[in-house]
Amino acid sequence: MSAQVAPADLTLRYPEVGTGPVPTDIYYQPEFYDRELEAIFKRAWLCVGRVEQIASPGDFFVKEIGTFEMSILIVRGKDNVVRGFHNVCQHRGNHIELEKSGNCQLFRCPFHGWAYALDGTLAGVPDAEAFYDLKREDKGLPTVAVDVWEGFIFINLDNAPEQTLEEFLGQQGRDLAGYPFHLGTNTFEYEGIVNCNWKCMIDSFCETYHVPILHKRSIIDTLAGPDNPFGRVLDVRFKAPHRTISVVGNMAYQPNPVQGLAFQYAPGPSITSGSVDEKTTLPKGLNETRAENWSIDVQAFFPNWLIVIGSGMYFTHQMWPLGPNQVIWQMRGFLRPATNAAMRFGQENSMVELRDAVLEDGNTLERIQRSMNQGLIKEFVYHDHELALRLQHHTVVNWVADYERRFQSVKR
Amino acid sequence: MSRLPAEFASLDHFVDDWVLSDSRARSTKRFGSDYGEVREFYDQMLAVAPAVLEYLSARQLGDMDEPDERLLKLMLSLAEIGPAIEWYEEVRVKDAFPPHRFTLTQQIPDCAAQE
Numbered sequence: 001m002s003a004q005v006a007p008a009d010l011t012l013r014y015p016e017v018g019t020g021p022v023p024t025d026i027y028y029q030p031e032f033y034d035r036e037l038e039a040i041f042k043r044a045w046l047c048v049g050r051v052e053q054i055a056s057p058g059d060f061f062v063k064e065i066g067t068f069e070m071s072i073l074i075v076r077g078k079d080n081v082v083r084g085f086h087n088v089c090q091h092r093g094n095h096i097e098l099e100k101s102g103n104c105q106l107f108r109c110p111f112h113g114w115a116y117a118l119d120g121t122l123a124g125v126p127d128a129e130a131f132y133d134l135k136r137e138d139k140g141l142p143t144v145a146v147d148v149w150e151g152f153i154f155i156n157l158d159n160a161p162e163q164t165l166e167e168f169l170g171q172q173g174r175d176l177a178g179y180p181f182h183l184g185t186n187t188f189e190y191e192g193i194v195n196c197n198w199k200c201m202i203d204s205f206c207e208t209y210h211v212p213i214l215h216k217r218s219i220i221d222t223l224a225g226p227d228n229p230f231g232r233v234l235d236v237r238f239k240a241p242h243r244t245i246s247v248v249g250n251m252a253y254q255p256n257p258v259q260g261l262a263f264q265y266a267p268g269p270s271i272t273s274g275s276v277d278e279k280t281t282l283p284k285g286l287n288e289t290r291a292e293n294w295s296i297d298v299q300a301f302f303p304n305w306l307i308v309i310g311s312g313m314y315f316t317h318q319m320w321p322l323g324p325n326q327v328i329w330q331m332r333g334f335l336r337p338a339t340n341a342a343m344r345f346g347q348e349n350s351m352v353e354l355r356d357a358v359l360e361d362g363n364t365l366e367r368i369q370r371s372m373n374q375g376l377i378k379e380f381v382y383h384d385h386e387l388a389l390r391l392q393h394h395t396v397v398n399w400v401a402d403y404e405r406r407f408q409s410v411k412r
Numbered sequence: 413m414s415r416l417p418a419e420f421a422s423l424d425h426f427v428d429d430w431v432l433s434d435s436r437a438r439s440t441k442r443f444g445s446d447y448g449e450v451r452e453f454y455d456q457m458l459a460v461a462p463a464v465l466e467y468l469s470a471r472q473l474g475d476m477d478e479p480d481e482r483l484l485k486l487m488l489s490l491a492e493i494g495p496a497i498e499w500y501e502e503v504r505v506k507d508a509f510p511p512h513r514f515t516l517t518q519q520i521p522d523c524a525a526q527e
Contacts, residue, residue, distance in 0.1 A: 186526050188435070192514035217506060218499045257458055258494035265465055329514070337526040341476060341484050342469035347520060348435065348491035355439075355514075356495045362509030 005232045005248060005293075008384040014238055017387075017394045021379035024372045026396060027197040033324035036396065039403035040303050041067055045147070045154040045161070045168045047305045047318065048074060052151070052185065053101065054082065058118060061101040062087055063155075066320045066328045071095050072144055073107070074153060077118045084144035084155050085120050096141070107141075116141050149173055151181050169301065172242035175285025176299055176307075183268075184314060184334025188351055191330050194362060196369035198304060198321040199392060201329060204361045205306055205317055206298055206388040208233055208247055214364070218357050219272055223295060225250030234291045236387045241302035241395045243388045246287055249275065249295025259349065266346030267336035268312020271296055272353040277311040300388065302395060312336065313350060325369055331358060416486075417479045420464060423486060426453060430489040431482045435519045438492040443511060445503055447496075454497045457490045474525025481523045488522060 011019055026032050048063040054076040063072045071087035073096070087095045089109040096109040096116060106123060107116045115124035120141035128134065145156040147165035150173075154165050166173065194201060204210075211231040212224045224231045227250065234246040255263055255273070262270070269275045276294070286309060287294040296310040306317040313335050320328040333351055338344045371377045382390050415427050430453060432438050442450065457464075464487060471480050496503045505511065520526075 186520050187518060188516065188520050189518040190514050191517045192509070194509070194513075218495065256494070256498035258454070258461070258490060259498060261461055261465060262491060262494070265469065331514075332518075335520070338473055340469045341471040341473050341480070341523075342465040342487075344473060344484060344520075344522065345465065345468070345487040345491055348488045349494060351435065351520070352439075352492050353495055355511075356499065356505045356508070359505045359508035359511060359514065362514065363507050365509075 005228050006234055006385070010233075010236050011382075011384050011387045011390065014387070014391070017390050021381050022390060022393050023379050024377055026393065027200055028324050028369070028372050030324050032400075033197075033321070035400050035404070037067065037321070039400040040396065041321070042157045043162070043403065044303050045156050045163075045165050046303075047152050047154050047301070047316075048072065048084075049153045050151055050181075051082065051148060051153060052182070053153075056103065058103045058105055059101075060097065060104065060107075062097055062099070065157075066322055068157070070157075072155060073097055073141070074146065074155075075118050079119075082146055082148060082153060083118075083120065084146035085141035086144060088142060089114050089116075090122065090139040090141065091125075150177055150179070170239060170242065172239040172244060172285060172299065172301065175239070175288070176283055176309075178281075178283040179286060179309065179314075180280065181314070181334070183336050185337055186335045186347065187332060188335075189330060189332045190355060191328065192362075193322070194327050194329050194365050195325055196327060196365040197324060197372075198319040198327040199396065200365055200368055200372075201319050201327050202300065202304070202306065202317075202392060203389045204365060205308070205358075206243065206245055206300055206392070207383070207386040208245070209383050209385055210361075214360055215357060218353070218360060222250055222253050222272055223247055225253065227293075231385075233385045234287075234294060235289050236385070236391075237288060238391050241399065243300045243302075243391050244285065244288070245298040245300070245388050246289060246291065246294060247296045247298065248291075249293055251275070251293055259353070262346045262349030264346070265342045266312070266350055267338055267343050269310055270346070270350040270353065271308060271310050271313055271315065272350070272357065273310075273312075280311040282311065298388075300392070302392075302399075315354060325373065329362070331355075415479060416483050417467065419467070420460065420483055423456070423460065423483075426456070426486055427482055429453075431485045432489060434522060435488075435492075436516045438489050439511065439516075441489070442493050442496060442503055445493075447502055450493045450496055450503055454490065454493055457486065461487065461490065472525070473523055476523060485522055 057078045060075040073085045073087040091114045094111040096107045113126045117123040122136045122139045208231040237244045299307045304319045315333040318330045
């Protein structure tokens with residue numbers, strides 16, 4: 001075992017999470033799922049996109065939040081301020097914008113033509129004099145709290161968020177700030193629906209104990225390799241409610257022929273290359289132990305957003321629950337620009353290898369969920385280096401309990 | 413007129429099957445091909461790939477003629493089928509979530525200039 005792979009006993013750093021088995025009931029109980037939506041998804045800041053998607057005044061995109069069947073309109077105003085609105089006409093409730101993205105000066109509802117300015121105010125009503133006591137100032141688009149961190153746009157479905165985005169992202173947000181996220185201008189996105197709990201899907205990307213087995217045909221030699229036969233991590237850090245997993249890279253990895261050519265012509269090291277771009281200055285929170293055999297971090301932002309990040313590219317996973325047993329899985333890759341045509345080949349290989357590797361991850365999820373639903377796995381016992389999964393369980397349970405203690409007792 | 417740059421005319425017999433519209437079409441092609449066909453494409457492409465990449469590294473996205481674009485698209489197909497040969501030794505991803513349930517909703521254009 002390489003001396004540079006973390007020893008056991010990471011878990012003991014966080015005595016509050018214990019070392020015992022963890023019950024699986026929160027992964028399938030419909031009643032707990034309902035409580036999660038109220039306590040977590042209606043309170044936490046949720047990432048919905050990047051500022052580059054709305055670079056100019058009047059640019060907008062519509063984000064469908066499948067979890068709540070909500071349609072959210074994100075707009076850059078004439079004053080350059082990024083705002084969020086429910087995409088709901090205040091006349092009869094139709095959606096005012098049906099395109100996924102675009103640029104406009106006025107949103108006009110395609111039902112009766114009510115028009116809204118970029119700041120959400122009601123700007124026009126056809127045949128307005130035929131309404132009784134219409135108070136335009138009360139009929140603006142319903143606002144959604146929006147803030148931006150490092151170019152990522154977040155919303156909060158709580159009308160009066162308890163924490164600012166900065167407070168919510170806390171130490172993990174501060175420690176990752178400064179990474180050149182804006183260089184990942186060339187994006188691709190995959191999406192699918194998986195019949196598993198949202199937390200089950202997040203778990204699969206938050207440990208590498210599975211790498212030597214599940215990924216034995218693909219990324220085993222880049223992220224594990226002979227010095228790390230059991231897929232140990234470099235580090236797991238809990239910056240509540242968020243978590244970072246630092247992943248080993250095998251610096252002696254010899255790529256396959258096509259892969260090697262792709263690495264040579266990629267605009268930055270691929271996630272699957274196990275190598276590092278020496279020119280990128282890493283922020284404090286990325287490879288925080290400054291290990292020499294580092295490849296990537298998984299920076300898990302509570303509740304449903306993971307940035308898998310290397311020195312040359314990054315991608316995000318986002319999980320939008322549709323029910324206790326179903327989730328929308330969105331994976332978005334951010335690649336640096338190709339400065340010549342050969343680099344387009346490197347980009348394509350980065351995308352394809354990433355997709356193939358995560359398809360391997362995805363194959364376990366529906367089986368795990370069925371096992372839990374059938375009561376055949378009532379608890380999880382976690383390897384020390386599966387600590388990030390234990391931390392998620394701890395955080396979810398505490399977040400729900402905290403919310404119910406503080407708010408539901410008041411209501412009763 | 414050759415469909416590819418003259419120095420790579422030996423790859424012309426791949427143009428009909430492996431010059432495809434976009435990333436989505438390339439993955440459909442890979443997962444629907446038989447392994448022998450993919451293997452033949454891999455072997456012949458790999459033999460010239462270093463020279464092709466050197467050629468393409470002197471070309472700019474958004475400013476290429478059609479033969480150059482076709483050549484790049486052949487290389488993008490090579491990128492798609494690389495793991496089929498180098499990881500799985502079959503066209504599909506072994507023991508995988510079904511690819512048709514995890515689909516590209518946004519793609520990087522093949523030949524357009526990038527910022």
